[in-house]
Amino acid sequence: MPDRVYLDWNATTPLRPESRAAMTAAFDLVGNPSSVHAEGRQARRVIEEARESIARVLGAAPRNVVFTSGGTEANVLALSPGLRAPAGPVERLLVSAVEHASVLAGGQFDRKELSTIPVTPSGVVDLERLRAMLAGGPPALVSVMAANNETGALQPISQVAEQVRQAGGILHVDAIQAFGKIPFNVSELGVNLATVSAHKIGGPKGVGALMLGAGIEGPAALLRGGGQERGRRAGTENVSGIAGFGAAVKAAMAALDADLARVGSLRDRLEAGLRQTTGVVVFSSDAPRLPNTTLFAAPGMKAETAVIGFDLAGIAVSSGSACSSGKVQPSHVLEAMGASSALAQGAVRLSLGWSTGPEDVDRCLEAWRKLSLSLLKRSGETELERF
Structure with missing residues (x-):
């Protein structure tokens, strides 16, 4: 539409020219990325280059980046009772009260295993309440978003990570609104799992990723079948979408x-x-x-x-x-x-x-x-x- 002003960038973003160009080139690739012939290897190369770009920004190993259909699937995949914390298998899920609906729903956890962490009037997680909730219970998976999609409030992730680590738990961070907008490095922050999405940074809709920290076992695959994504997410990868994701990451970080x-x-x-x-x-x-x-x-x-x-x-x-x-x-x-x-x-x-x-x-x-x-x-x- 002519003469329109778009001020809804947290909902989705326009497609970056770099992303469009990468996707257009990928549309012409013939091979299945799981095939061993030259055409398949060419498609696989595009996926792995995007994986490396995302891993580099997150401060993670490329092998631990799992591509998904978007942020919601990545969140649900992350919230798995099959994960093992340093103190043993996680038996409960703690999520902040201001999370995205896909996290508030509990992912793969039973609702009775889910507890909500209160926030302050500023929309920041209440660290004292979190400390009390972590104390004395079985190992927990804690999910606290990096930046809220409505208010923009940034959470004290490094402090949350320290509390979770001391309690022998695992920390998942929905970084979908933060990724590409502010610096976000999982190694520096002490994050065990993080989710990101392409269309919030100028990439295509329908592509996301889950980052697994070093030493994290699991989660159980939601989609089983082929051995794609190292057995963590079956199904032929969305080559063009992933290419667009990788290009958007490079463009976002450059600016x-x-x-x-x-x-x-x-x-x-x-x-x-x-x-x-x-x-x-x-x-x-x-x-x-x-x-x-x-x-x-x-x-x-x-x-x-x-x-x-x-x-x-x-x-x-x-x-x-x-x-x-x-x-x-x-x-x-x-x-x-x-x-x-x-x-x-x-x-x-x-x-x-x-x-x-x-x-x-x-x-x-x-x-x-x-x-x-x-x-x-x-x-x-x-x-x-x-x-």
């Missing part, structure tokens, strides 16, 4: 430092403008966050109405609420943070990316000026100060 500063500056400019409307709340603003993410709400504002209003103004944004069977439910992330239901139901997420420019931020703020006046007046908040 990482510059994007961190530029996008962070634009996010600060955006939030300064939003706060000129009295009553606007920016969630997790007192915690370390991704440089591209703003989740905000204003008294009396309904998220679905605001999202439609932004869309009609030519701006794509997301709601902080999830729709299920036609019923709008407050964000589980904001509920866990203790936000009021009324405020949570009005949360709108703005997320920026590598092609976002100052003019996009200014256009968003201009749309907000008009929207806030009409939406908040309609709800009776007529005393709010305007731009």
